[in-house]
Amino acid sequence: EAECFEANYPGWHEHYGKIYEEWRARGCEDPSCGFIPLMWFIENNHPIYIDRVSQVPFCPSLCKGASTLRVHELNGKKHSFSDDWANSPPVLPNCPP
Incomplete structure (x- = not known):
């Protein structure tokens, strides 16, 4: 798979492939080893955020594209x-917590 990514996305291995190599070395391919990839992000100071719009995990410290993290607080919740379009606070429905 790594060869396919590198062929279609030059530079992929240099940017992301090293992470997968480290995960393999720590046993990620064997579920019984107990390795949790999310813990790797925490241990290596790569905070994970959930994008409010897409609900997709987002790691700004590993982002290769032009995306930027925006955090807005509304009604006491962050x-x-x-995406760059989120320069102003979101308008969210008034839903109970």
Whole structure:
């Protein structure tokens, strides 16, 4: 799979492939080893946010594209956005917590 990614996305291995190599070395291919990839992000200071719009995990410290983290607080709750359009606080429905 790595060869396919590198062929279609030059530079992929240099940017992301090293992470997968480290995960393999720590046993990620064997579920019984107990390795949890999310813990790797925490141990290596790569915070994970959930994009408010797409609900997709977003790691700004590993992002290769032009996306930027935006965090807005509304009604005491923080909401993260990975797109530049979110420069102003979101308008959210008034839903109970």
